[in-house]
Amino acid sequence: MSDTVVVGLDVGGTSTRAVALSLAGERLGTGRGGGGNPTSHGAERAAAELLTALRGALAGVDPARVRAGVIGLAGAGRLLADPAGRAAFDQAWAQAGLRCAYAVHGDALVAYASGTAAPDGTVLIAGTGAIAAQVRDLRLDRVADGHGWLLGDAGSGFWLGREAVRRLLADLDRGTSPGPLGARVLTELLGSVEVADRPRGTVDALVQAVTRRPPVELARLAPLVVTAAVEGEPVATGLIDEAAAHLVESVSRIRPADAVEPIVLGGGLLTGDTPLAAAVRAEAERRWPDAPVRTAGDGAAAAAWLAALDLPGVTDPVALHALLVPPTA
Amino acid sequence: MSDTVVVGLDVGGTSTRAVALSLAGERLGTGRGGGGNPTSHGAERAAAELLTALRGALAGVDPARVRAGVIGLAGAGRLLADPAGRAAFDQAWAQAGLRCAYAVHGDALVAYASGTAAPDGTVLIAGTGAIAAQVRDLRLDRVADGHGWLLGDAGSGFWLGREAVRRLLADLDRGTSPGPLGARVLTELLGSVEVADRPRGTVDALVQAVTRRPPVELARLAPLVVTAAVEGEPVATGLIDEAAAHLVESVSRIRPADAVEPIVLGGGLLTGDTPLAAAVRAEAERRWPDAPVRTAGDGAAAAAWLAALDLPGVTDPVALHALLVPPTA
Known part of the structure; x- marks a missing residue:
C-alpha cells in the first residue's frame, strides 16, 4: 500500500490539471495542460492536453506504481458513448506509461468530492x-x-x-x-x-x-x-x-x-x-x-481520491479524503 | 374632393394588404400580396409584393384619382435609409400607375392609427x-x-x-x-x-x-x-x-x-x-x-387615413377616421 500511487485529472474548458498522490497524501507531482473539454475541443485535442498534464504529474514517478486513476470532465457521458473519443483517451493514458485502468466521471461529481467526503x-x-x-x-x-x-x-x-x-x-x-x-x-x-x-x-x-x-x-x-x-x-x-x-x-x-x-x-x-x-x-x-x-477545491486531488476508493485495502474513505484533498471552507 | 382617392398599405411579414378609399369612405378596391417586410425578405421582393397588392386595390380605379398614399411597414427607418430599397419601392409605385407622392411609416404607427384617431x-x-x-x-x-x-x-x-x-x-x-x-x-x-x-x-x-x-x-x-x-x-x-x-x-x-x-x-x-x-x-x-x-384593426385603411391627412381641405381628421377606418373594440 505505501508504494501505491493514484492519479487524478480535472479537465476543464480552459485548463487540464493532473496530480499524482501517494495514499499517505504525498504530492508526488502535478501537471497542467490547456483546455481539454472533448465536447468543445474535440476528443483528439482533449487527449493531447490530458497527456501533457499527465506527463507533468508523472515526471518524478514510476508509472508502474500508479494503481488507479480518475478523469473528471464535463460531458463525461458523451465521451464514454463515443468509441473514437474513448480510444484517444486510452491512447494518451498508455503513452503516459500507465497500465492501470481509469474511470471517467462528470466534472460535477469531481467538484462535489473536492468539497466533502x-x-x-x-x-x-x-x-x-x-x-x-x-x-x-x-x-x-x-x-x-x-x-x-x-x-x-x-x-x-x-x-x-x-x-x-x-x-x-x-x-x-x-x-x-x-x-x-x-x-x-x-x-x-x-x-x-x-x-x-x-x-x-x-x-x-x-x-x-x-x-x-x-x-x-x-x-x-x-x-x-x-x-x-x-x-x-x-x-x-x-x-x-x-x-x-x-x-x-x-x-x-x-x-x-x-x-x-x-x-x-x-x-x-x-x-x-x-x-x-x-x-x-x-x-x-x-x-x-x-x-x-x-x-x-482541488478537483484533481478529488479525482485521485475517487480513484483510490476502488483499491483493495482502502477502508476509511473519510480519513483518506483528509489526507489527499486539501481542505476548503 | 369628391373625386379624390387615397391608398394605404400595411406590409407585414406574412402578407401585404392594400386598400383604395374615397374620402367619403367608399372602399373602391382591396389587394393582397405575400410577406413584404424588406428587412426579412429583401427590398426587391417586398416591392414586388407591394405592386401585387397595389394592382389589386387599383383594379377598378383610375390611378390619376389617387392623390396620396402611405405604406406602413416594420423597419420603415431602415428602408428609408437604403437608397436601393427606396428606389425599388418608388418603381413599384410608378408601375402601379401612381403619380402622387407616398410616405412610409412604421407598422407601429399604422397599428396605432387603426385603433384611434x-x-x-x-x-x-x-x-x-x-x-x-x-x-x-x-x-x-x-x-x-x-x-x-x-x-x-x-x-x-x-x-x-x-x-x-x-x-x-x-x-x-x-x-x-x-x-x-x-x-x-x-x-x-x-x-x-x-x-x-x-x-x-x-x-x-x-x-x-x-x-x-x-x-x-x-x-x-x-x-x-x-x-x-x-x-x-x-x-x-x-x-x-x-x-x-x-x-x-x-x-x-x-x-x-x-x-x-x-x-x-x-x-x-x-x-x-x-x-x-x-x-x-x-x-x-x-x-x-x-x-x-x-x-x-384595419392597418391598410389606417394607412390610407394617414395619407389623407396631408391633403388640402381635410379639416376634420376625427370625422374622416370614422369614415375611412372600420371601428374596433
Missing part, C-alpha cells in the same frame, strides 16, 4: 452556465437545470450578463441615466459611457453589439456585475440576490427540504470570496439549516 | 416580438422594448413559448408529471407525451429539439399557451398573467402614470379575443383608469 449530498455549479446535481454513493443522481443559455442556466454568468444589459436597456427606454453598473456595461460593449441624444440610438447600438457575438459571450459581463456588487451598487446587488435565488431554486428541485447532507458550491462564480457565493451560502443555510455548505 | 397616445404590439411606443402628433416618439428575443421581447410570443418549455423542464427536473400545457409542449417538440424512465433523457431531447432550430421559432409554441389558458390550465394562465405584466411594464417605461390618451393593442397576440389581450386590457385599465384601451 460524504457519499451523499448536493453539488451546485455556476460559471458560464449553471447546474445542480444530487450525489448518491458518490455517483451523480438527479440533475436540475444545466439546460443551456436559451432555456436555462438561471443564475449563471450568462444570466448575470444578460440581465445587466436588460436593466441598462430598460433605463434607456425610460430615459433615465444609467447607474454605475449600466455605465460599466456601456463602456464594455460600446467603448464609452456616452448616451446618444436619442437614447434609442444607444439602445440599437447595444442590441447590435450583443447580437453580433455568440449569445453565450454575455457571460463575459458577469465580472462587471460581481465587481459592482462588491462596491455595493444596488442594481448589481439586486441581480446577485436574484441569481442566488435562481440557483437555490434549482437545488430545491432535486434536494428534499429536510436534507442534512452537505451542499458543495463549485464553478467560477461560487468558489472564491464572491458576493454570489456569499448570497447562495446564506440562502442555502436558511433553507437547509442543518446541512454543511462547502466550497469546491 | 387621437393624435397622441400609446401603442403596444405583441406578436413574435413585443414593442411599445408613444405617439405624438401621429408620429412615433419614445419606444420601449423591441430589443429582440435575446435581450427583450418580454411578454411576446417568443417569451411565452420559451417559458412554456422552461416550466416543463423544471417539472422534469423535479420528477413531477407534466401538466396539460407541458404535455402539449412535449407532443409538439418530441411527438409524444411519454417521459423516459430517466427524465433527464427527455430533458436532453427537449433541449436538443429547441436548440437545433432558430431560437425565434420558440414563438410557434405560443398558441399552445393561449389555447391551454382558454381552457383554464393553471400554468398557462399564470404565464399569460406574467406576459401581460411584462407588456404593461414596457408601456409604463414611456407612458406617464397619469396619462389619459388612448392605448391601442396590436399584433397577433393582442388583437382578437385572446386571454393575453384580456389580461393586458385589464392591467392597462387598472393602471390608467381614465384612458380608453382600443384594439388595432
Whole structure:
C-alpha cells in the first residue's frame, strides 16, 4: 500500500490539471495542460492536453506504481458513448506509461468530492452556465437545470450578463441615466459611457453589439456585475440576490427540504470570496439549516481520491479524503 | 374632393394588404400580396409584393384619382435609409400607375392609427416580438422594448413559448408529471407525451429539439399557451398573467402614470379575443383608469387615413377616421 500511487485529472474548458498522490497524501507531482473539454475541443485535442498534464504529474514517478486513476470532465457521458473519443483517451493514458485502468466521471461529481467526503449530498455549479446535481454513493443522481443559455442556466454568468444589459436597456427606454453598473456595461460593449441624444440610438447600438457575438459571450459581463456588487451598487446587488435565488431554486428541485447532507458550491462564480457565493451560502443555510455548505477545491486531488476508493485495502474513505484533498471552507 | 382617392398599405411579414378609399369612405378596391417586410425578405421582393397588392386595390380605379398614399411597414427607418430599397419601392409605385407622392411609416404607427384617431397616445404590439411606443402628433416618439428575443421581447410570443418549455423542464427536473400545457409542449417538440424512465433523457431531447432550430421559432409554441389558458390550465394562465405584466411594464417605461390618451393593442397576440389581450386590457385599465384601451384593426385603411391627412381641405381628421377606418373594440 505505501508504494501505491493514484492519479487524478480535472479537465476543464480552459485548463487540464493532473496530480499524482501517494495514499499517505504525498504530492508526488502535478501537471497542467490547456483546455481539454472533448465536447468543445474535440476528443483528439482533449487527449493531447490530458497527456501533457499527465506527463507533468508523472515526471518524478514510476508509472508502474500508479494503481488507479480518475478523469473528471464535463460531458463525461458523451465521451464514454463515443468509441473514437474513448480510444484517444486510452491512447494518451498508455503513452503516459500507465497500465492501470481509469474511470471517467462528470466534472460535477469531481467538484462535489473536492468539497466533502460524504457519499451523499448536493453539488451546485455556476460559471458560464449553471447546474445542480444530487450525489448518491458518490455517483451523480438527479440533475436540475444545466439546460443551456436559451432555456436555462438561471443564475449563471450568462444570466448575470444578460440581465445587466436588460436593466441598462430598460433605463434607456425610460430615459433615465444609467447607474454605475449600466455605465460599466456601456463602456464594455460600446467603448464609452456616452448616451446618444436619442437614447434609442444607444439602445440599437447595444442590441447590435450583443447580437453580433455568440449569445453565450454575455457571460463575459458577469465580472462587471460581481465587481459592482462588491462596491455595493444596488442594481448589481439586486441581480446577485436574484441569481442566488435562481440557483437555490434549482437545488430545491432535486434536494428534499429536510436534507442534512452537505451542499458543495463549485464553478467560477461560487468558489472564491464572491458576493454570489456569499448570497447562495446564506440562502442555502436558511433553507437547509442543518446541512454543511462547502466550497469546491482541488478537483484533481478529488479525482485521485475517487480513484483510490476502488483499491483493495482502502477502508476509511473519510480519513483518506483528509489526507489527499486539501481542505476548503 | 369628391373625386379624390387615397391608398394605404400595411406590409407585414406574412402578407401585404392594400386598400383604395374615397374620402367619403367608399372602399373602391382591396389587394393582397405575400410577406413584404424588406428587412426579412429583401427590398426587391417586398416591392414586388407591394405592386401585387397595389394592382389589386387599383383594379377598378383610375390611378390619376389617387392623390396620396402611405405604406406602413416594420423597419420603415431602415428602408428609408437604403437608397436601393427606396428606389425599388418608388418603381413599384410608378408601375402601379401612381403619380402622387407616398410616405412610409412604421407598422407601429399604422397599428396605432387603426385603433384611434387621437393624435397622441400609446401603442403596444405583441406578436413574435413585443414593442411599445408613444405617439405624438401621429408620429412615433419614445419606444420601449423591441430589443429582440435575446435581450427583450418580454411578454411576446417568443417569451411565452420559451417559458412554456422552461416550466416543463423544471417539472422534469423535479420528477413531477407534466401538466396539460407541458404535455402539449412535449407532443409538439418530441411527438409524444411519454417521459423516459430517466427524465433527464427527455430533458436532453427537449433541449436538443429547441436548440437545433432558430431560437425565434420558440414563438410557434405560443398558441399552445393561449389555447391551454382558454381552457383554464393553471400554468398557462399564470404565464399569460406574467406576459401581460411584462407588456404593461414596457408601456409604463414611456407612458406617464397619469396619462389619459388612448392605448391601442396590436399584433397577433393582442388583437382578437385572446386571454393575453384580456389580461393586458385589464392591467392597462387598472393602471390608467381614465384612458380608453382600443384594439388595432384595419392597418391598410389606417394607412390610407394617414395619407389623407396631408391633403388640402381635410379639416376634420376625427370625422374622416370614422369614415375611412372600420371601428374596433
